Amino acid sequence: MQRRDFFKMSLAVSAVALSSSASAGVTTQPIDNRKVSRIAFPEKKPLITYSDRPPLLETPREVFSKAITPNDEFFVRWHLPEIPTYIDTETYTLHINGLVDKEIHLTLKDLKENFEQVEVTAVLQCGGNSRSAFKPQAGGIQWGSGAMGCAKWKGVRLRDILNRAGLQKEAHWIGFNGKDNAAYYESPSFIRELEISELDDHVIVAYEMNGEDLPYLNGFPLRLVIPGYYSDSWVKMLSNVTVTKEYKNLFFMDVAYRVPDNDCECEDPNDKAKVTKPITHMNVKSVIGYPTNETVVHHNSHVVVRGVAWDDGHGIKDVFISTDEGKTWEASVLDVDAGRYAYKAFRFSFKPTKYGKTTVMAKAVNRLGQEQPLAKDIQWNHGGYKYNGIDTVTFEVV
Amino acid sequence: MIKKVILIALLSAGALFAQVKKGENIEVPYISYDIKMGEGFAQVQANCLTCHSFGYMINQGPQSREHWYKKTMKMITHFKAPISKEDVEIITNYFAEHYGNGK
Numbered sequence: 001m002q003r004r005d006f007f008k009m010s011l012a013v014s015a016v017a018l019s020s021s022a023s024a025g026v027t028t029q030p031i032d033n034r035k036v037s038r039i040a041f042p043e044k045k046p047l048i049t050y051s052d053r054p055p056l057l058e059t060p061r062e063v064f065s066k067a068i069t070p071n072d073e074f075f076v077r078w079h080l081p082e083i084p085t086y087i088d089t090e091t092y093t094l095h096i097n098g099l100v101d102k103e104i105h106l107t108l109k110d111l112k113e114n115f116e117q118v119e120v121t122a123v124l125q126c127g128g129n130s131r132s133a134f135k136p137q138a139g140g141i142q143w144g145s146g147a148m149g150c151a152k153w154k155g156v157r158l159r160d161i162l163n164r165a166g167l168q169k170e171a172h173w174i175g176f177n178g179k180d181n182a183a184y185y186e187s188p189s190f191i192r193e194l195e196i197s198e199l200d201d202h203v204i205v206a207y208e209m210n211g212e213d214l215p216y217l218n219g220f221p222l223r224l225v226i227p228g229y230y231s232d233s234w235v236k237m238l239s240n241v242t243v244t245k246e247y248k249n250l251f252f253m254d255v256a257y258r259v260p261d262n263d264c265e266c267e268d269p270n271d272k273a274k275v276t277k278p279i280t281h282m283n284v285k286s287v288i289g290y291p292t293n294e295t296v297v298h299h300n301s302h303v304v305v306r307g308v309a310w311d312d313g314h315g316i317k318d319v320f321i322s323t324d325e326g327k328t329w330e331a332s333v334l335d336v337d338a339g340r341y342a343y344k345a346f347r348f349s350f351k352p353t354k355y356g357k358t359t360v361m362a363k364a365v366n367r368l369g370q371e372q373p374l375a376k377d378i379q380w381n382h383g384g385y386k387y388n389g390i391d392t393v394t395f396e397v398v
Numbered sequence: 399m400i401k402k403v404i405l406i407a408l409l410s411a412g413a414l415f416a417q418v419k420k421g422e423n424i425e426v427p428y429i430s431y432d433i434k435m436g437e438g439f440a441q442v443q444a445n446c447l448t449c450h451s452f453g454y455m456i457n458q459g460p461q462s463r464e465h466w467y468k469k470t471m472k473m474i475t476h477f478k479a480p481i482s483k484e485d486v487e488i489i490t491n492y493f494a495e496h497y498g499n500g501k
């Protein structure tokens with residue numbers, strides 16, 4: 001079998017099986033040669049498919065030439081395999097309990113009719129997005145750059161819901177649980193905890209995504225939206241909110257989704273950090289949607305580089321483009337603001353001057369002056385979290 | 399040299415491209431991974447595939463023996479999977495052999 005044919009196989013796993021291990025601590029560009037599956041999941045176009053149980057789907061690069069990710073191309077990541085396949089929208093209930101003055105039980109109708117309706121456009125990105133860039137290979141799904149998307153979410157402020165229930169004085173932590181379950185009854189639930197102080201007015205319980213009901217695989221009928229945060233706490237099919245005084249020790253909080261608690265958030269593969277912290281806020285990052293590594297253009301063509309940039313809500317100030325392998329950088333044109341948590345779309349027109357391979361690099365800078373490092377300067381962490389290297393694509397001029 | 403790992407996805411019976419209507423049963427497609435057969439696969443099937451797909455494991459990429467051992471132990475420690483000591487060794491060997499990185 002020829003390499004090219006091999007890559008045409010529809011399942012992402014084909015590409016993973018090929019990658020060879022490199023020397024310790026050398027970070028590269030994430031894997032970018034995976035093809036979408038021939039199998040489409042409910043309400044989705046065919047996407048890069050890693051697993052059916054639980055469903056894990058990645059969005060292909062070309063989708064990131066738009067500031068909003070369409071619902072049918074939006075990535076999917078569940079942690080537990082038993083997801084209800086039937087939702088009764090009349091009786092589905094969100095329970096608020098624990099240290100509240102009055103437990104409340106809200107139907108979808110209650111949420112839509114008895115609360116102020118709010119919208120926020122926000123990026124949803126897996127903490128392990130681009131994990132395949134890390135060498136030695138970090139544990140976990142070897143995502144390319146598409147474990148992310150940006151949507152306009154509509155729902156109700158979590159704070160309004162909590163105020164309706166009334167928080168007791170000693171309330172300090174809030175646990176969120178969804179309707180997905182493990183296959184084995186003793187396995188822990190995917191419960192996330194946040195400190196009340198982390199919850200600002202931008203945090204919403206959303207029932208709508210880009211003007212439609214949430215897709216089933218993105219958490220229908222309700223999910224938590226925490227703008228600026230990695231997606232691990234954006235609990236899907238949200239059914240229970242419990243207010244507590246003490247932090248509960250939970251696997252998905254204490255073991256998963258953590259990075260070394262030091263300045264570089266990095267560690268030696270052979271001497272891992274003893275103290276870790278949750279991943280929480282997203283760092284500044286950009287991804288090029290066009291051209292892709294498969295683009296071929298005729299010489300004399302104009303090329304419009306398009307992509308998206310984002311951070312945790314400080315806002316993107318500039319996206320610089322290099323077409324000479326990083327020697328010089330020029331500012332791209334940024335779209336009008338869709339809000340500080342949204343993708344900032346960028347574009348940059350140029351005319352390639354030579355035949356053959358041409359490399360385009362994109363580097364985002366936020367309003368704090370934080371900028372993306374080169375991929376090779378990203379330091380290793382065991383979970384392969386928070387990769388934000390300068391994105392690079394190489395297309396061909398013929 | 400490219401290893402011939404050909405993984406073919408098969409569709410399960412059912413209307414996969416049908417519109418989802420909320421309030422009706424939703425069918426998530428089943429993917430049949432082409433799994434490398436070998437010693438220990440029976441134990442993998444009995445212990446691992448009851449809870450999650452084969453893709454969920456092998457899409458972690460080729461990994462070291464230690465990695466596969468730790469992943470298996472994680473299932474016992476954190477996910478309370480009832481995997482026997484003997485099976486831990488057999489499962490680790492299977493993944494190190496077929497989905498290992500030589501370490």
